[in-house]
Amino acid sequence: MPELPEVETTRRxxxxxxVDRHIIGAIIRERRLRWPVAAGLETTLIGTRIVRARRRAKxxxxxxxxxxxxxxxxxxxxxxxxxxxxxxxxxxxxxxxLDNGHFLRYNDPRRFGSFxxxxxxxxxxxxxxxxxxxxxxxxxxxxxxxxxxxRSSVKQFLMDGTIVVGxxxxxxxxxxxxxxxxxxxxxxxxxxxxxNVLVDAVKQILSGAIQQGGTTLRDFVGGDGKPGYFAxxxxxxxxxxxxxxxxxxxxxxxxxxxxxTVFCPLCQR
DNA sequence: ATGACAACCTGTGGGC
DNA sequence: TGCCCACAGGTTGTCA
Numbered sequence: 541m542p543e544l545p546e547v548e549t550t551r552r553x554x555x556x557x558x559v560d561r562h563i564i565g566a567i568i569r570e571r572r573l574r575w576p577v578a579a580g581l582e583t584t585l586i587g588t589r590i591v592r593a594r595r596r597a598k599x600x601x602x603x604x605x606x607x608x609x610x611x612x613x614x615x616x617x618x619x620x621x622x623x624x625x626x627x628x629x630x631x632x633x634x635x636x637x638l639d640n641g642h643f644l645r646y647n648d649p650r651r652f653g654s655f656x657x658x659x660x661x662x663x664x665x666x667x668x669x670x671x672x673x674x675x676x677x678x679x680x681x682x683x684x685x686x687x688x689x690x691r692s693s694v695k696q697f698l699m700d701g702t703i704v705v706g707x708x709x710x711x712x713x714x715x716x717x718x719x720x721x722x723x724x725x726x727x728x729x730x731x732x733x734x735x736n737v738l739v740d741a742v743k744q745i746l747s748g749a750i751q752q753g754g755t756t757l758r759d760f761v762g763g764d765g766k767p768g769y770f771a772x773x774x775x776x777x778x779x780x781x782x783x784x785x786x787x788x789x790x791x792x793x794x795x796x797x798x799x800x801t802v803f804c805p806l807c808q809r
Numbered sequence: 810a811t812g813a814c815a816a817c818c819t820g821t822g823g824g825c
Numbered sequence: 826t827g828c829c830c831a832c833a834g835g836t837t838g839t840c841a
Contacts, residue, residue, distance in 0.1 A: 542834060542835090543834060543835090546834075572818090574817070574818095574835085574836080574837090598835075598836095612835085612836085613834095613835090614817095614818090614834090614835060614836085615818085615819095615833070615834055615835055615836095616818085616819075616820085616833085616834080616835095631819085648818095649818080649819050649820065650817085650818045650819050650820080650833090650835095651817080651818055651819080652817065652818065652835060652836080653835090665836090665837090689810095689811095690811080690812095691811080691812085692811075692812060692813090696812090699835095701835095701836075708834055708835070709833090709834065709835090710834060711834095755834080757833085757834065777834095797812090797813075797814080798813095798814080798832095799833095800832085800833090
């Protein structure tokens with residue numbers, strides 16, 4: 541479920557509890573995630589110290605003295621801090637035990653997430669990622685240049701991780717609404733000036749969602765176990781058939797590449 | 810190179 | 826109440 545704001549919320553939530561802590565143990569109850577968890581990971585982690593918690597795209601990168609633990613939350617993953625030991629609940633697949641008695645606990649019903657240990661700063665999964673949407677190298681010129689000749693929709697283009705990372709289904713819908721662009725318009729037929737508006741919309745939506753602690757639809761919780769509050773500010777996602785907040789006409793819901801798309805046929809062109 | 814689609818999973822909600 | 830189907834916040838790999 542997590543998109544970039546939810547991953548960033550998680551990172552900020554766990555960071556103060558894990559940075560500068562030594563890992564004294566790890567319990568892996570279920571190794572069958574998106575990719576199988578490496579057999580020796582428990583041993584690899586023991587004794588190392590976490591020096592920093594970074595994010596790249598939707599990956600959490602826990603830099604340790606001896607390497608980097610790369611975590612993806614998939615569709616249904618969450619991480620939280622336990623201040624004391626608690627019996628594992630259903631789908632609590634991984635615990636990382638810290639030297640202050642705290643636990644970092646990973647829960648993931650659908651098991652689309654992943655845990656990788658990186659010896660260097662480099663992994664194939666990180667190699668072909670596009671720019672971070674909140675940094676300056678994500679701009680209209682980049683989108684414009686990458687989109688020329690593309691016949692697929694601008695929404696699909698925006699959700700392509702080689703173009704820009706971190707924009708999932710919710711925020712793609714929201715950003716396109718804010719920018720006034722129809723999601724089913726061909727990416728190659730959006731003018732540079734409109735990509736300028738879209739870039740601003742993406743940045744605005746994502747930073748707003750981070751400020752609100754992410755979007756909780758049914759079960760997302762940040763590192764502190766609390767839900768996010770951005771759902772109340774969604775303009776289109778999950779509102780098919782309901783009135784547009786801007787012009788009151790009925791929002792249209794369609795399906796693009798098997799994902800729900802909602803837009804206002806009047807406000808978005 | 811691009812694009813469409815299946816695949817990996819479990820849980821939930823709606824319709825009947 | 827219960828069953829079945831569609832759908833859910835992601836991403837990769839395969840095939841045309």
